[in-house]
Amino acid sequence: MGRVVVEVMPKPEILDPQGKAVVGALPRLGFTQFTSVRQGKRFELEVEGDVTPEVLAAAREAGEKVLSNPVIEDVVLVAELTAELGGESA
Amino acid sequence: MGRVVVEVMPKPEILDPQGKAVVGALPRLGFTQFTSVRQGKRFELEVEGDVTPEVLAAAREAGEKVLSNPVIEDVVLVAELTAELGGESA
Numbered sequence: 786m787g788r789v790v791v792e793v794m795p796k797p798e799i800l801d802p803q804g805k806a807v808v809g810a811l812p813r814l815g816f817t818q819f820t821s822v823r824q825g826k827r828f829e830l831e832v833e834g835d836v837t838p839e840v841l842a843a844a845r846e847a848g849e850k851v852l853s854n855p856v857i858e859d860v861v862l863v864a865e866l867t868a869e870l871g872g873e874s875a
Numbered sequence: 876m877g878r879v880v881v882e883v884m885p886k887p888e889i890l891d892p893q894g895k896a897v898v899g900a901l902p903r904l905g906f907t908q909f910t911s912v913r914q915g916k917r918f919e920l921e922v923e924g925d926v927t928p929e930v931l932a933a934a935r936e937a938g939e940k941v942l943s944n945p946v947i948e949d950v951v952l953v954a955e956l957t958a959e960l961g962g963e964s965a
Contacts, residue, residue: 792917793917794917794919807918807941807942810941811941814941816933816941818922819920819921819922819933820876820921820922821921822919822921823918823919824916825916825919826915826916827884827915827916828912828914828915829884829912829915830912831909831910831911831912832909832910833908840908843906843908843909844909847901847909850904851897851901852897861961861963870952871951871952873887873951
């Protein structure tokens with residue numbers, strides 16, 4: 786069983802109200818280091834076999850066609866899920 | 876200027892209706908490889924200086940206290956944003 790991580794972020798020029806709300810709240814909670822916050826989505830897709838190049842290509846296509854809105858979002862990462870990428874070290 | 880990526884996923888035992896909706900739609904759109912999908916959040920936090928260990932610790936704390944709901948979510952990744960993690964290769 787393999788897992789692929791697909792990550793989507795708003796395009797840089799797109800207004801990000803969620804990110805604005807978070808960066809506004811952080812100083813009130815004692816976090817003064819951060820000058821901006823952008824919020825996107827992280828998907829973990831499971832496949833039965835190994836994560837082959839074909840699986841990665843299908844995950845990228847799913848990312849572009851189903852998991853994101855290409856008008857306002859970019860797919861910024863498609864990779865096999867490893868411990869470095871936040872996979873449980875199972 | 877440095878950037879930190881903080882990523883949050885639903886705890887494994889938590890029902891993920893968004894993920895269920897996506898995995899239901901994928902086969903209809905020709906993507907039959909994926910047996911499950913889980914959806915979480917990706918944040919990019921900007922800091923003025925470099926990403927120091929203190930900045931990473933503050934980002935993790937912000938992740939746990941502000942960017943996620945610890946009852947139903949886990950912070951699965953806190954790292955300096957690099958091209959490998961989907962940072963624009965600026």
